[in-house]
Amino acid sequence: MADNKEISPAPSAKRGRGRPRKDSEFISLSKELLGQKALEIVGSEGYGALTMHRLATEFGVTPRALYNYVSDREEVIGLALQQFLAISPTLEFDCIHWKDGVRDAYLATRSAYRAYPRASQLSMDEKTHVIPGPRRTELVERVLKFYVEMGLTLKQATGMVRALERDVLGFVLHIDYFYDRRQPDCPDFFSHPVPRQWLEFYPEVPAPYAQQALELPEQNSDELFEEVIELRVLAMERLLQLNSQNRDGQD
Known part of the structure; x- marks a missing residue:
């Protein structure tokens, strides 16, 4: 089906199976619109709150009407994840001014997680395995490349990528969620x-x-987050110093 199919809503009394209701205005649905609404639900309430019935209610249509656009709930979750990952901008890193790059990466990740704090809890809330699309791989690869080119080993860079996600996700769920x-x-x-x-x-x-x-x-909360970045930058500085000393010792 086309993504921009018009759906007209039917009296709530006796509706045909899969028909939209006719007691509201015309609603134009698309996969993108379903994904955005799903992201809003899981971002504030968690994945347990996302059902086809809940999603249909948000648009004033029957659950069966949604299947004109998606095959099942798992596909809806995938669409929500894709939109969640699309929030993070593609950053341009400068290895000379690497501290600014680290800070930009932390701030961009925090901004995305903070907008939809519970969207990142898929592994905790869901048993289904959903592949979020290529965007996550692209983002992780860029940060890995940046860390390696600024002087970290691949093992250290991998640890710092994991630390970035732990630092920001923990902060957003523990600190920002409260302050906001x-x-x-x-x-x-x-x-x-x-x-x-x-x-x-x-x-x-x-x-x-x-x-x-x-x-x-x-x-x-902003001042507390700056502390997180500062501590991580200090840790990277120390790793870079050790790497430099090891290289000098091998010469």
Whole structure:
């Protein structure tokens, strides 16, 4: 079927099988539109919330109407993943100014994960195996190439690619998810190692450093993320130093 087929919605009383409802305006569906709506659902609620019935309800059509565009739910998940990966831009890396490149990679990855924080939890929520398309391979290959060309070994570059995903995904789910939904009167649970409320609740636990840390300035999520990048850059600097020393020792 064509991707831009018009679907007219039928009275909710007795609808023919697979017919769209006629109690709303005409809706133009496409694979791209289904994938985007699926991404919005899984991004905020997780993959368990994505069903063909839920997706059809979002568009005001019957579930059977969706099968004019996709074969099954697994294909819908694949479309959502493809749109999720398409959010990340193709970055131009400069090995001379590699610190800026590392920072750009972290910020771009965070931006994509933050927009749809639960879309990256496919392996946790789903038993089905979905291949997301070539975009992920392209993105990973670019970062690997950048890390190797700036002086890391392939093994180190591979570890740093894994670290990039762990760093950003962990931060988005643990920190950004809280800050982006935080009410104005909600206490800050992440700016300090141990929140003041917890320390006050257990006064019998000796925690002098945690108490002193309460005097440090409160940080927002952007400032906390800059710490993540800084620590990773320091780790890469050390690896580059060791690699240089090893090369000098072999000469």
